[in-house]
Amino acid sequence: MSEVSQWPLWEVFLRARRGLPHQHVGSLHAADPRMAxxxxxxxxxxxxxxxxxxxxxxxxxxxxxxxERDPFFDPAADKVYRHPAFFELPEGAEHL
Incomplete structure (x- = not known):
């Protein structure tokens, strides 16, 4: 086994521009956080x-x-108030 493959595995998240969320882009091996x-x-x-x-x-x-997808996510299906379509937008509201 090579030395690199014995280093810890790190998950990498990248934000493309300000205001956007970080997205998972891949994984890599590195000895410490700074190297990662x-x-x-x-x-x-x-x-x-x-x-x-x-x-x-x-x-x-x-x-x-x-x-465990079905039992884990099913409880949310019966709570329609959690979905944005449940609410009516007030008249004149442009940026909700």
Whole structure:
């Protein structure tokens, strides 16, 4: 096994422009957070895209299981008031 593959795995999130959310763009191996940010910059912003990079250790990410999709997300289906279509816009409201 190579030394690089023994480094921790990091998830990389990139924000393309101010005001936009960060989006997951990939993963990489790095020895520490500083190296992860530098490698992410070199790998994912070659053409000048991006104004902000986040790196997160993959081990710190917790996710729901795709196998539990129905029981995990079904409770929200019976709460129609959580959907924007439930509400009527007041007359004259332009920016809601």
């Amino acid at each position: 940010v530098r490698h992410a910059r070199d790998l994912y912003t070659r053409r000048g895209e991006g104004v902000s990079i986040w790196v997160v250790p993959s081990a710190a990410v917790t996710a729901s299981s795709p196998d």
